[in-house]
Amino acid sequence: MALISRILKLRSRAHFVTERAGSQSTAIQGTRKRRSAETRQRLGVMIAGFTLAFVLISGRLVQYGLADPFVTASMGNPNRVASRPDIVDRNGELLATDLNMVSLYADPRRIVDPDEVVEKLAVVIPNLDWGDTHKKLRSKTSFQWLRRQLTPRQQADILALGIPGVGFRPEKRRFYPGGVTASHIVGHVNVDNQGLAGMERYLDQQGLSDLRVTGMTSDTALEPVRLSIDLRVQNIVREVVAKAMVDYKAEAAGAVILDVDTGEVLAMASVPDYDPNEPSRTLPDGSVDKEYEKGWFNRISNATFEMGSTFKSFTLAMGLDEGKITLNSVVDASQPIRMGGFTIRDFKGKNRVLSIPEVFQYSSNIGTAAVADKVGIEGHKQFLTKLGLLTKMETEMPGVATPTQPKTWKKINSVTISFGHGVATTPLQTAVAAASLINGGRLIPATFLPRSREDAASVSKMVIKDKTSADMRFLYNWNGIKGSGRSAQVEGFNIGGKTGTADKVINGRYASDINFNAFVAAFPMGKPKYIVLSIIDAPTTGEHGGRTAASTAAPMIKKIISRMGPLLGVKPRFGSPDTPYYLESY
Numbered sequence: 312m313a314l315i316s317r318i319l320k321l322r323s324r325a326h327f328v329t330e331r332a333g334s335q336s337t338a339i340q341g342t343r344k345r346r347s348a349e350t351r352q353r354l355g356v357m358i359a360g361f362t363l364a365f366v367l368i369s370g371r372l373v374q375y376g377l378a379d380p381f382v383t384a385s386m387g388n389p390n391r392v393a394s395r396p397d398i399v400d401r402n403g404e405l406l407a408t409d410l411n412m413v414s415l416y417a418d419p420r421r422i423v424d425p426d427e428v429v430e431k432l433a434v435v436i437p438n439l440d441w442g443d444t445h446k447k448l449r450s451k452t453s454f455q456w457l458r459r460q461l462t463p464r465q466q467a468d469i470l471a472l473g474i475p476g477v478g479f480r481p482e483k484r485r486f487y488p489g490g491v492t493a494s495h496i497v498g499h500v501n502v503d504n505q506g507l508a509g510m511e512r513y514l515d516q517q518g519l520s521d522l523r524v525t526g527m528t529s530d531t532a533l534e535p536v537r538l539s540i541d542l543r544v545q546n547i548v549r550e551v552v553a554k555a556m557v558d559y560k561a562e563a564a565g566a567v568i569l570d571v572d573t574g575e576v577l578a579m580a581s582v583p584d585y586d587p588n589e590p591s592r593t594l595p596d597g598s599v600d601k602e603y604e605k606g607w608f609n610r611i612s613n614a615t616f617e618m619g620s621t622f623k624s625f626t627l628a629m630g631l632d633e634g635k636i637t638l639n640s641v642v643d644a645s646q647p648i649r650m651g652g653f654t655i656r657d658f659k660g661k662n663r664v665l666s667i668p669e670v671f672q673y674s675s676n677i678g679t680a681a682v683a684d685k686v687g688i689e690g691h692k693q694f695l696t697k698l699g700l701l702t703k704m705e706t707e708m709p710g711v712a713t714p715t716q717p718k719t720w721k722k723i724n725s726v727t728i729s730f731g732h733g734v735a736t737t738p739l740q741t742a743v744a745a746a747s748l749i750n751g752g753r754l755i756p757a758t759f760l761p762r763s764r765e766d767a768a769s770v771s772k773m774v775i776k777d778k779t780s781a782d783m784r785f786l787y788n789w790n791g792i793k794g795s796g797r798s799a800q801v802e803g804f805n806i807g808g809k810t811g812t813a814d815k816v817i818n819g820r821y822a823s824d825i826n827f828n829a830f831v832a833a834f835p836m837g838k839p840k841y842i843v844l845s846i847i848d849a850p851t852t853g854e855h856g857g858r859t860a861a862s863t864a865a866p867m868i869k870k871i872i873s874r875m876g877p878l879l880g881v882k883p884r885f886g887s888p889d890t891p892y893y894l895e896s897y
Contacts (some may be wrong), residue, residue: 394483395504395519396533398497398511400542401577401761403535406497407511407587409504410486413466413479414459419450421476428474432457435468438593459502460484485511487587493545495609496538496579496708496759499587507590508607510538510759512709539575539761544568547874549580552845555867556582559850559858565611566845566871567739571746571833573767574755577841578875579739581610610846612704615712615735619811619860620674621745621831621844622731626683627671627786628748629694632779635685638786640667644677651723655680658812671786672794674810676730683729684722691725697774698744699754700736706757712737731811732821738829742844745831747774748783749839788836798854799832799865801873803883807839808832808868810860815849825849830864834872835881843868 398407415436422428425448433439436458447455457477461469466479485500498509506512506519514536548566556564565581585606592600608614630636644665648655657675670678683691695701703713714736717724727733739757747754752775755767775783787807790796795810811829814821828847833839845867853862876883 394533395485395500395506395511395514397535399535399537400540400545401537401575402541402543403537404542405488406493406538406542407485407487409483412460412482412484414482415457415461415466415469415477416480417448417455417457417477418453419448419455419476420453422448423475425449428477431472431474432469435465435472436461440597485587489542489546490586490588491584492549493540493542493580494584494587494606495581495611496540496545496576497587498709499590508709510536510707513707513759516709537761539570539577539759540579541577541879543878544875545578545580547878548578548871549582549584551867551870551874552580553582553584555845555847555863559847559853559863561847561850561863563610563848564846564867565738566843566867567611567742568871568875569742569746569757569842571750571839571842572755572764573762574743574746574757574771575762576739576757576759577879579611581608582606583608609708609710610738610848612706612708612737612739613710613712615714615737616827616829616846616848617732617735617813617816618738618741618829619731619813619827621741621809621811621829622729622734623671623674623679624745624748624783624786624809624831625695625698625700626679626691626729627667628775628779628783629686629691630667630682631782632694632775633686633690636667636682638667638782641665642667642670642675642678642681644670644675644681646677648677648680648726650726651721653723655726668786668789671790671809674730674795679729680726683725688720688722688725691728692720695728695734697754698747699740700744701734704737704740704743704757706739707759711739714740731813738844738846741829742831742842745833745844746842747780749780749787749833749842751777752780784833784836784839787833787839791832791836795861796830796832796865798861799830799868799872801834801869801876803885804834804872804876804881805836805884806832806834806868806872807836808865810865812859812861826858826860828858828860828864830860830868832865832868832872834876835884837884840881841879843871845871 394409397405399405425445428448429441429445432444433441444457447457460482469477483504485504487497496509498506498511500506500511506515548568552564552566555561563582567579568577569575570577583606585603592603594600641664644657644660645662655676657673657677660675660677661673665673665675665678686694692701701714701716704711714734716734724733743754743757752773753771754774755771784807787809788805790809791800791805791807796806796808799806799808808831813827814823815825815827817825826849828850829844831842831844833842845864847863847867850858850863852858854866855862
C-alpha cells in the first residue's frame with residue numbers, strides 16, 4: 312500500500328510538472344506570436360515610409376523633368392515677362408520693339424564645383440568676370456544672375472555643357488532698328504526694360520511702369536505708340552548735322568524741324584549721339600567709357616545757349632507788336648552805344664541810319680538795342696516771357712532744361728538780351744517761339760506725339776497780332792533774299808530766316824575766338840509750313856573758311872531743306888526772288 316501510494320504521488324507530481332511545462336510553453340508561444348506581429352508592424356511602417364519618400368522624390372524628379380527647361384519655380388511665374396509697346400513714327404515705321412531673349416542664372420546650392428563652372432562658361436561667354444562669377448557661385452543664396460540677355464547660340468552652347476545648377480529665364484530686350492538715327496527722341500531702356508531717357512522714359516512716366524509692376528504688361532500685345540517724327544526726315548537731319556560737326560571741326564551740332572500749324576516735331580538730332588541698342592560701352596580695362604556716354608546729352612532740348620542774333624527776330628517783333636516801330640521806321644546806327652563800361656558795336660556796321668528791314672538784314676546790334684529801349688525793360692521781359700523763352704518748356708520729352716536770365720534786369724541787360732546775349736534758352740523753345748512769329752501769332756507747344764490742327768488750336772494762344780506776324784514773314788523773306796539767309800536759300804522753296812553768331816561763354820567769360828552759331832529758318836515763305844533751326848557749337852572752320860553762322864549753320868539748313876522739301880510734298884515755286892510771297896494771308 313505504501314508503494315502504491317508513493318507511485319500515485321509520483322504520477323500526480325509528474326502530471327503537475329507536465330501541466331506546468333505545457334502552460335509555460337503556451338506562454339512562450341504567445342510571446343513569440345506577439346513579437347512577430349510587432350516586427351511585422353515595424354516593417355510595414357518602414358516600408359510605408361520608404362515608399363512615401365520614394366513617391367515624393369519620384370514626383371519631384373518628374374516635376375523637374377516636365378518643367379520648362381528655361382525657368383525654375385524659384386523664379387516665380389514664367390509667364391510674367393514684362394513687355395513694352397512698339398514705338399513707330401508718324402508713318403508707322405518701326406522705331407523700337409521688344410525681342411524675346413533668355414538670361415543665364417545659377418542656384419549656388421546646386422553647384423558642385425564653382426571653379427569648373429566658371430571655366431566652362433568662360434569658353435562661351437566673352438568678357439566673363441571670373442572673380443565676380445566665382446563669388447556668386449559660392450554664395451549661400453538660391454539665385455544669382457550670371458549673364459543677362461544671351462544670344463540663341465550662347466544658350467545652345469551652355470546647354471551642351473550640361474552644367475547642373477544653372478538655367479535660363481525668358482526676358483525681353485529692347486531693339487532699335489534705326490540705331491543712332493533717332494536716339495535722343497526715342498531714348499533707351501535699362502537691362503530690366505525700364506525707360507531711362509527720351510520717349511521711353513515718358514511712357515513709363517505715363518503709367519507703363521505701374522502696369523509692369525502689377526504684371527498687366529506680361530506677354531501682352533500692347534498698342535504701338537505713334538510719334539510725330541518722320542523717320543525719313545529724321546535720317547536726313549541726323550546725317551547733315553553729323554557731317555557738319557566733322558566738316559566744320561566743331562564740338563557738337565544739331566537741328567530740329569517743327570510743323571508751325573500743329574507744333575509737331577518732325578525731326579530732332581543732336582550730335583555727338585549714341586546707339587540706344589548699346590547705351591554704354593566698356594573699355595578694355597573694364598571701366599565705363601565716359602566719352603561715349605557724353606552722347607546721351609541732347610543739346611536741342613536738354614541744354615541752354617545764348618542764341619545770338621536769332622533773338623533779334625523777337626526784339627523786332629516786340630517793337631512792331633507794341634507799335635513802337637513799323638517796317639518804315641528808321642533808327643540811328645551810326646555810333647556805338649556806350650553803357651555801364653561796355654561798348655556795343657555792330658559787326659561790319661554800316662555806320663548810318665538804318666531802316667528796320669536793314670537792321671534785320673545787317674544784323675545791327677545798335678539798331679536792335681534802340682528798338683528794345685523804345686519798349687522798356689519791363690515790356691521787354693514780359694514779351695519774352697509771353698513767347699515762352701524765359702520759362703521751362705512743357706513737352707513730353709523728359710529732362711528739358713530751364714532757361715537762365717539775370718536775377719535783376721537792368722538797362723544793360725535789356726540791351727544785350729535784345730541781340731541774344733544774357734539770356735540762355737534751349738534751341739527747341741527758340742524754334743517754338745520763332746514759329747509763333749510766322750504762323751499768324753499763335754504760340755503752340757511743341758509735341759513729339761501726333762497732333763491735329765484742331766487739337767493744336769485748343770492748346771495755342773495768341774502772343775502777337777496777325778499784322779505783326781505778316782511783318783515778320785516779310786523780314787524773314789527779306790533776310791533770306793538779301794541778308795545772311797542767302798547761304799541757306801534753296802531754289803523754289805523760298806527760305807527766310809535769321810542767323811545768330813554768339814561768342815561762346817567759357818568759364819563765365821565770353822571767348823571772342825569761339826562761337827556758338829545758329830540759324831532759324833521758315834519755308835516756304837509764301838505761307839510757311841515748317842520752322843527749321845540748326846546749331847553748331849564751336850566750329851573752327853566753315854564754308855569758304857568762315858566760322859560764323861552764315862558759313863556754318865545756314866548751309867546746314869540748305870542741305871536739310873533741299874532733301875526734305877520734296878519728301879514732305881512742298882511744291883517749289885520758281886520765279887523772281889523778289890516776288891512778295893509774304894503778302895499771302897495766313
